[in-house]
Amino acid sequence: MEQAKIYKNGIFYVERDTLDNAQWELECLSRSWRKNGGIVIEHTDNKLIVCEGTGEGEQIFTIKIIE
Secondary structure, three states, X not given: XXXXXXXEOOEEEEEHHHHHHHHXXXXXXXXXXHHOOOEEEEEOOXXXXXXXXXXXXXXXXXXXXXX
């Protein structure tokens, strides 16, 4: 499986044909945060918002399609 093309400042820049791969990477990030005691605030196909177990340190991951 090919990884998302570019990751910078919480944004996965992907071509349309690698969108499924980027969405899978968000799913993996979500699982990892939960496993390590973090909180998943929001998880959609193209966005993941997480924070530490204390409720601090919010991070946003987003998928952007490049043409």
